[in-house]
Amino acid sequence: MLRQYELVERVKAYDPDADEDLLNRAYVFSMKAHGSQLRANGDPYFSHPIEVAGILTDLRLDDETIATGILHDTIEDTVATQEQIDKLFGKSVGRLVDGVTKLSKIEAQTENERAAENLRKFLLAMSNDIRVLLVKLADRLHNMRTLKFIQSEPKRRRIARETMDIYAPLAERIGMYGFMDELNELAFAQLEPEGYALILKRLESLRAGGGDVVARITSGIQLLLGQNGIEAEVYGREKRPFSIWKKMQDNQVAFEALSDVMAFRVIVQSPADCYRALGVIHQRWPTVPGRFKDFISTPKRNGYRSLHTTVRHSDMRIEIQIRDAVMHREAELGLAAHWAYKQGEEGAAARESYPWLNDLLEILEHAASPEELLEHTRMAMFQDQVFVFTPKGALQQLPRGSTPVDFAYQLHSEIGDTCVGAKVNGRVMPLRTRLVNGDQVEILRSKIRAPDPAWDSFVVTAKARAAVRRSVRARDRDAQLTMGRQLFDAAVKRFKLPEHDDEVAAALVALKLPDRAALYIALARQTIGDLALREALSPGSTLGSKRGRKPKPVPVAAIPIKGLSPGAAFTLGDCCHPVPGDRIAGVSRPGTGVEVHRIDCATLEHEAGEWLDLAWDANSGGAIARVSTVVHNQPGSLAAVASIIAHHSGNIVNLALKDRDREFHTNIIDVEVADLAQLTAIIAALRSAPAVVSVERVKA
Incomplete structure (x- = not known):
């Protein structure tokens, strides 16, 4: 555990103007407030907020954020009050502490209601000051590092599931991939202990059989780039067990079938050097088709930039990420790498930089139940993205599997509400069409705001689903x-x-x-x-x-x-x-x-x-009638039935074969009609058709 002077020295090392008195007062107050409280591992409880503050110093955050890390559990777990925090440390720190504090005293009937209410308050506070999220992520990271000391297995699994569903994706959304990887890894070890242990064993076996393969490939890449005049640092590592497990699950393959369990990072001097290094590597080793991604020319929604490629090296596939030093720092620390709060960045500016925050706020406002809030928030954390364009060429990023309806709601809620159709690459396509990279999408609209309830069955974004259900x-x-x-x-x-x-x-x-x-x-x-x-x-x-x-x-x-x-x-x-x-x-x-x-x-x-x-009142809307038709078992009979129904403006919505023998087929047909008169006309026309033996309306 960091001592008081060590913590202050850490902050002063990167921020000489930090308020030393604020940090000292927060340290002493938190230590006295937590008193003799102990954590599950037997350590003084006070060690937890200090470790959280230490994680925040690694991110080089401002003094108010560090103080918040020290104080974040005082209101929840001690007799300290919000008024005390505001008075002793200022309104700004008080607001941050309140945003991180859980609502542990809420009277909720179910665990979901309590979790949803905690999440609701946290997201609202985060939308006003993004530092709340940074403190909460540091808090969750330290709790996950010590999760093994909690005796109750159901409690460990609940915390791990919440971490994997909400906090790791939140870290990804602000580009903090280092946090995301460790949170996922620690949660995976709790949720799938057998799978975790098996992958670790396989990795150890791989190392024993192939020697230090990572070191050999690393030095080979570095030598190749140096020979071509590119100054670079190369780092190699085995992929994390969670990453391997996810790929096994996604691709439905065994560990032995995975050939790219090693990843390498190439850190060069400039963006231009990134492309030069890519060319040299592709000249030396053959690429794996479909595995190249350029996140420099088209950054991810969270600002992540890098080149990703996979090549065949000897008898294995290896993944290589190429970036410069600035990109690398942003990839590791995300939002915290270019924190600008001391220069006046407010919550509104953060929301402009991270538009997904607005999507989460809209979900908060309109969720009908705790279960729906949790479901939609998890949906909003999709990681895999697809890149599509508006007719004017503006780039939009959506979760993989998104449809034109998701695209419409991404642009604006009103566009989604008035959507009646879509053109994909100039062709009118069904609204349930799955979009792919590079698609150009144009939304066709009406003046009537009438989202179709059927959209709920195929949209994938939380914003679209929440709007349809609303x-x-x-x-x-x-x-x-x-x-x-x-x-x-x-x-x-x-x-x-x-x-x-x-x-x-x-x-x-x-x-x-x-x-x-x-x-x-x-x-x-x-x-x-x-x-x-x-x-x-x-x-x-x-x-x-x-x-x-x-x-x-x-x-x-x-x-x-x-x-x-x-x-x-x-x-x-x-x-x-x-x-x-x-x-x-x-x-x-x-x-x-x-x-x-x-x-x-x-x-x-x-x-x-x-x-x-x-x-039925005058001008009542249409309905679906069910009729039973017996037709001759000969070519064209069913086509004749469909043609007659279409000729009378009926719409077949379902058709099922009930009985079949050598001479006749009996079909049950659901037909959408405006009224009884139209249905009567259809039945009369069917009865007069040579291919039809009989037609009856199904009564029960």
Whole structure:
């Protein structure tokens, strides 16, 4: 553990103007506050914040950040308060300490809720001052270095999983690859101990069999570059076990099938020397196709710059990274390598430099649940990138596997919300098309903001998925409010219930609901039924019902379902597939809402739930009908059926072969139609076709 004077000397060595008094006061305060507390390994707890501060000095960070590292656990784990920190060390340090502090005292029902709330606060603080992230990463790194001393295996695995899912990707996002590699390595050792031990054993065997191969190749590369007048430092190493494991999993190969388990770094004097060195290396050893990447001309989103290539050296493949000294420092330390906070960089400037922070903030704002927040945050940490272009040539980086919808939301949320199609390299392509490097993408838009719920099944970026789900939730809520209001009005008329504001206010209190909107949604979802509503609006009115006497409702008009969202306010029965024009009835199902059936559906005969009289309103949207067709087993029969349906503007959305014999085929076809009249016309046309034996609408 660093002593007080040693820590101060470290900081003064790279920052002679650092506030020595601030560092000394923070050291003494933290030591007294933690007192006799011990860590899991038996060391004084105070050693942890000092080691964190030591890691931060390796990054050459400013005095306020070092003080924050020393103090970061005082509010959470001691009797120290936020007010004390603000008073003794200033508002700036106080804000940083608060940002790093976990919300360990939050009353949360689940571990996910607690984790999500901690993450929410941390990301918000990080967006205001990126130094919060640097301290948190140093804190997590030291905790991972000592994780083995925690006795509980489930706790070790939980911390390791959180590290691999969130903190290692965050380190990658700000270019701190040294931190990322060590965090992943330490987490991997806990999550996959057998795999970790096996790879270490294989690496030892490889070293024993081949001698010091790394040293021989390193000196060979250095000699080759020197002979060609290129001054360079060359470093070689075996790849880390986690990197090897990931490649084995991604490529589904065994360790023996991996030929590039060694990596080499070439550090030259300038960017021009990078390309000269690349040329010399490619002249000497044959390249592996598809394994060259130029991150100098096209840096990664986090600013990372380097040339990556893989060549065949003797009977093995080796990976070589070529960069100059500035690139190398930035690759190791990322954001911390060119820290400019003392020159006035604020949170807004950091967000401009790291636009993914804005994506995370948008996710924070709109996540509907702790699980969704954690899912989307993990999604936002994708590492593999694909580079695509706008029609004007602007470069955009997206996670590998992204679609035009992801691209649209990357440009702007409004562009994503109004996207209706896309051109990829000048051709109109499906929105689920996976983009590849070099694609040029043009988004086709409409004036209507209507993200398609189906997008949720294929988008890969957290920003796109969060936006789609947010839109679906808003649409569902509107539909549920409309359906619930209609159910309320119908119940009031049917049972002659009072509906003045005073009675409704009293009913809301009785039902423990905050407002009318909550009441309408509860009615739509059928978490509150007619019986409960009647009793709340008119106490005592349900006594007769409880004794078995039927109420005497008055006839009311059917409830229209125009414009409501199937699946939100109601569901269409899979047994009978009603379409606009059919006579329909609804069945109330507690907790799931209203299910709509055709009036002649066999399911209704056995339904014990309460029936609702429903009706399609004018201009109701289309629906999917299901028909059974028996056709002759001969060439062209199915084509004739499809042609007739298309001729009558129907759209086949699903087709399944039910029965097949020597003479006939029976197919079940789902057809999207506007109304019953269109469906009737299609069925009539099919029945008159020579290839068709019979057509019937499926009832149940």
